[in-house]
Amino acid sequence: MIPAFLYALVGVGLFTLGLYALIIHAHLLRKILALNVMASGVFLVLVALAARTQGMPDPVAHAMVITGIVVAVSATALALVLMLRVRIATGRAELAKEPLE
């Protein structure tokens, strides 16, 4: 198996792993971590599959991932501050159970 597909599969694994953690964990910090793991998974798929070329790997996918990394860190920063504010306002760094009534 060429490493491209190996790493792409690892990316898929990270994506689902992150999704699982995102759903089961209540603590917001863990949810944010989970989202970051998911993002890493997506980036890995993007870059790994870009290596299926003869010579130089596809630079467009690399550029997309660099864009993605910056977006991810921006979102993470906002999420972390928001988490702290939620903690201050409600006393817990968790979301209340869905108010389905």
Add this chain to the structure above:
Amino acid sequence: MLALDIPWGVMAIILPLAGAMSCFLWPRCALPLGLVTALAIVICVAGLGWQLLEQGAQRYAVGGWGAPLGIDLYADGLTLLMLMMTAVVGLGISIYSCGYFNQDRARHFWPLWMFLWAALNALFLSADIFNLYVTLELLGLAAVALVALAGGADALTGAMRYLLVSLLGSLCYLLGVALLYHSFGSVDIATLAERVESSPAVWAAMGLMITGLLLKTALFPLHFWLPSAHASAPAPVSALLSALVVKASFYILLRLWLEIFPFAGAALAQLLGLLGAAAVLWGGLQALRQTRLKMLIAYSTVAQLGYLFLAFPLASITGWTGALYVLLSHAAAKTAMFMAAGNILYFGGHDRIVDLDRVVQHLPLTITAFALAGISIMGLPPSGGFIAKWLLLEAAIRSGQWWWGIALILGGLLSAAWVFKVVGYAFTRSEVPHEARAVPAAMEWTALLMAVVAILLGLFVPWLLALMEIGLPFGGEGSAG
């Protein structure tokens, strides 16, 4: 014709970005700067409309490279209507928020709102699925920050949940983009539409992208995040979230569905229709059960979003036009409603429905706005909502799938029930005098004006349909009926 050569669409993206930066740099002048930008954007959209009418659908290669290497912008009738909707609602919200926010809040509101507007315009104009991802993120972060602007536990929790959902949706979408890109070597929608063919990777991409976008569009049962976020945000923010932001992800979904996934098949369309019908009924029932006005309006958004998906199983031009009409009239009507709710909150300090009779009578314009918007929401003539209902019903009967009409009709009755439940308080006599804060006239009049727009949408249908047909976004004439 020099003015026809100006790339109006590009200006509609650049101006709000520049506006956002200048509002951020000089917070004391944020309000005039924002208003001027808003006006300029409206002019740009009008210019683009003129351009499209004269020259037909437009493609614009950013950087001069052209697809597939570069990023293309594309504007047809569908784009234009979305941009016009954003411009009208955006202008209304800009004026409304002059009165709504105090100096301290306005300082944060304006740059965020300008960023959001830029994101919307960029999104509607983009013809590149990765660029759409970036605009989605821009949109999502701006929306979350705006929700959190209200402060307070409810708003912060709502914003947090919204952020997580929004990021999850974007990631699903991005993974889909990755699969599509690596299948066909392009992220340009038109190029993909040419090259696309059914394969496991495409199906996976379709599943991921549709799921991600449905999550952001809050289609039942993925709507769980919407009521708390929309209801707890400041009123103008609630308005723009319900009117514009959820529509943006729907727009992407629609484009992908029409262009890249035409092979998706009837089963998936039926599933979307089913979820839409469930949303209509569930949202309507929940709206009826709410005790707080803004929560009620938020649930009604869930229901109205359901209507949009009824068009998928119908798959005819009439059906798509109907869905588009729901989208437009809901935007105007829901803006008016959230503004009205904002006025009531501003005036009386609460939005408990049972205590409304003490507030409502002092705000005749506001309640008129609410009632007019309600007429459109429940689909009574003459209003945009009625036209939408008519078109969808016609499409349902024509395609022989009359059962979708039942959801449509029941949804209309449910919304009639809650609209009149609220409006009924306008006619009760209040004994208790209420201590109140005067509502700025601009806030009342903008609410009314937006409601009038929702009504007028029902009277200028041929004109709007002519705009919509530029570039034939829903395919040729032949497939009607």
Add this chain to the structure above:
Amino acid sequence: MKKSNNAKPITENDSRQAQFRLLLAVPLSALAVGLGYAVLSLPSQAPGLSDHVAAKLEISGVSNPVTAVLLNFRGYDTLLELGVLLLALLGVWSLGAAPKRREPSPGLVLELLSRLLVPLLILVAGYLLWVGGHAPGGAFQAGSVLATAGVLLLLAGWRLDTRFSGLPLRLALVAGLGVFLLVAVVLMLAGGHLLEYPPSFAGALILLIEAAATFSIGTALAALFLGGRPEKGSHR
């Protein structure tokens, strides 16, 4: 809906949670398998857009293909992305002021480290920026290295002087996006498309944009680390 804290409901709750996790694992494994299958079904050779990039690399103004894509071919993405970064900062600032500094003294090690590392990091950032045109590196990498320097300074207790925490700071934050946008618009006004560099100036313009972007990215990331807007009077 808060759960009461006595022992029994918690165990019950735990077992229900375990069931839920198991139940969730099934569809998610199916998802993973499905996605994996989809990935494996892709052809093992695909050029993507690398040929297109290679064909146009010469007139892009830089020789590092990734930088060419980021700043030229798909520069519009990057423009919006700088917007995302600025927007995240705006969001953080709208949520409240930065917490007051608590650590009384940064400690000798950190102080020493920051004195040593900060100049080095700034140098590295400058190098990355310069080298980005023809080798791995570029504005984002340089900007984040710059931000690391900023973070170190912040950790060491340094705060921006009040005089600069107003408009100057905001200008620094906006510079990247502003210069990018300005260049894009000027190029458009000059008769081309948005962001259509004339090949002869492309290299210089890209370097200009990257320099501004590096500065802004560095400032913005460091400001994000601060976790709130700098308030007057919250520091020396």
Add this chain to the structure above:
Amino acid sequence: MNWSAALPLFVLASSLLPGLVIFFLPEERVATRSSLNLAGAVLKLVLAGVMVWGIFHGSHFETRLPLLPGLDLLLRADSLSMLFVVLSSILWLVTTVYAIGYLEGSPNRSRFFGFFSLCVTATVGVALAGNLITFLLFYELLTLATYPLIVHRGTEVARRAGRTYLIYTVAGGTLLLIGTVWLYTLAGTLEFTPRGFLSTLDGASSTALVIIFVLLIAGLGVKAALIPLHGWLPQAMVAPAPVSALLHAVAVVKAGAFGIVRVVYDVYGIQFSATLGVTLPLAIVAAATIIYGSMRALFQDDLKRRLAFSTISQVAYIVLGIAIVGPIAAVGGLVHLVHQGVMKITLFFCAGNLAETLGIHKISEMNGVGRRMPWTMAAFTIAAFGMIGAPPLAGFISKWYLGLGALDAGQGWVIFILAGSSLLNAGYFLPILYAAWFKTPADAWPAERAFGRRETAWALLAPPLVTAFLTLAVGLLASAPFSPLQWARFITTLEYAE
């Protein structure tokens, strides 16, 4: 746009624009408001007169605005619509005068008169609608404009009545919408055509057409208060008297009945309806409604409630006249559209006068009231005899033609319905008249207001007198040109031509 195309729009605007202006008038500007109202009403009457004159001389009045692809917003004045337009124009003028007097000094008048004008606009729109979608549009507008009038007083009872009204009418409107859309998908047009546009339709299953007919009639039957869809009407009488008058005589109930006429004549065509076999069930429903309404009226002590049940019964005559397939009965039904309006509005004006002047709401309080308010009760008496069908009053003409037509069409059973109903009418009106004229009055009226030497205010007294006079006149002058009877004959010759 030339004059003939603009005239229908002007007729609408003559009440719409004053209405919109009135909404924004401050409460205390009584004179401005009243003059606006009256000017609009007079103008509308004049315009309607011009149109009648024009139609008689062969002109066509048609306004067409594009609404949807293939569907226009069509306003067209034909003979049937003019019957309704003239009726509503005259009665609106009268009711406006009455309402100005009735509501003097009460709160929220700007709101009231604003919706009042909208309500008439919608009614005239219903009358002038040239296709089903335009009809639907104004029909729903009518629902929306009358709701605020019904809940005007803001009491708990009024709100409940409003809620009931909405439940019925919104549901009805929905059925009408479904039927209309379905019809459109089958026929491809919705334009009213004499003798209908469906008989020539190929390929549409008659089952579908029957179902659509039921949907349309059910939607319209809600407003026309056919049983079992009448539940809202008795409750809605909590509204102020001018509103009740308007609701029962001109606007809501009539819009329903008028719609049924349109659907049977100009959508399906009377012959095609008979072929489909839908007319007999319709006639039976109408007959049942006539009897049921009269029976219920017999047992009401509340005057307005008794009148409300009477309305249910009387409006069904119109439907009955249509459903008996035959030209003579049709004349009876159509002419009753006008006659019932004139008579019923008189009765409600009088009931309002009694309530406003003496505080009388119940029939048991009416003993001897004829001596205290002779003019009012005289008007009431004329209208009541008209309702019973005594010659030569308006009601007699209607019933005569209905009976004759039934025999002519071979539907003898209708005679028994008419006779029974007349007996019941007499049964619930005569005791009132007897009590009012011949019984001795109680010591004091429930809540008397003094109006100097007159029995009540001029604005309250003049309208019922005018309409009572009309009741007399349309009966006596039935054979004169331009009388409602002659106009109804003119319409039926068109429908039953060939």
Add this chain to the structure above:
Amino acid sequence: METVTLLQPVFDTLLGLALLWLAWRALASPDLFKAIVLFITFGLLMVLAWVRLDAPDVALAEAAIGTGLTGALLLAALTRLNSKSDAKSVHEKEQQRKAHN
């Protein structure tokens, strides 16, 4: 040379497994601080993966942003989450709420 090419798949597989394992540990760790440290380690291994996939630009971006800054942000957020002053403000809020009710 021969051994290197032979070792590459082994290395790739090990790296992929290590990525998944670290992500799993980071998301499942009961201690938040440990979770963050594991996440940073995960980021460092991601850098290796990028290098293996011939994406040096992405590797640099990941090293600086994905690992360095995100890690710093996460640790700072955790510090604030556990810090006394925020906890105090929570307490104050709670007391205020009690006073309100």
